[in-house]
C-alpha cells in the first residue's frame with residue numbers, strides 16, 4: 001500500500017475576512033468643493049446623495065442595547081435577541097456530540113484491528129481520525145456549555161443518540177467503507193444543521209461548518225484508501 005506523508009492540518013475556523021467599509025462611499029455628482037470636505041462634513045451632503053440604510057435598533061439606540069445586555073444577565077453569552085429555541089439547539093448539539101464520540105470509539109477500534117492485520121498505513125489514518133473526532137466532541141461540548149446546557153456524555157444510549165453507527169469490522173476494506181459511510185452521514189447532518197442555524201446563531205454555525213470541512217477531508221482520505 002502506498003505511503004503518503006500526512007500533512008499536518010490547520011484547524012483554524014473559517015475566519016471572516018474583514019470587508020472594506022460597507023458604507024455608501026463618496027457620492028457621485030458632488031461639486032469639487034463639496035467633495036474636498038466630505039471626510040470632515042458628511043452630513044453636509046444633500047438628502048438626494050444619501051443612501052437610505054436601515055440599521056438595526058441595537059446599533060442606533062445605546063440605551064436599548066445596554067438594557068438588553070442587563071436583561072437575563074445570568075444567561076451569560078446568550079442575549080435576549082437569540083432567536084432560536086436554545087433547548088432545541090442544545091439537543092441537536094448533544095446528538096452531534098454523541099456522533100463524534102461514537103466515531104471516536106469506532107476509529108479507535110479500527111486502529112487496533114487494522115494494526116494487527118498489518119494495515120499499518122490505514123491504521124495510522126484511523127488513529128488520526130479518532131483524535132480529530134474527539135477534538136470535535138470537545139468543541140461541541142464547549143459550545144453546549146456556552147449556550148447554558150450540559151454536554152451529554154452518558155454511555156447509556158450513546159449509540160441511539162448518534163447519527164452515525166458503531167461498526168466493529170475485522171476486514172480492512174469493510175472498515176474503510178463503514179468509516180466512509182459514517183463520514184457521509186456526519187457531512188449530511190452537519191450541512192443541514194448549519195443551514196438551520198443560518199444567521200440566527202453564527203457562532204454555532206461557524207463551528208459546525210469548520211467540523212463539516214474536516215469530515216469532508218476525512219471522507220476524501222477514506223475514498224483514497226479504498227482506491228489504494
Ligand SMILES: [Fe+2]
Pocket residue numbers: 100103132133136186211215
Ligand atoms: Fe468529527
Ligand SMILES: [Fe+2]
Pocket residue numbers: 103129133183186214215218
Ligand atoms: Fe470525521
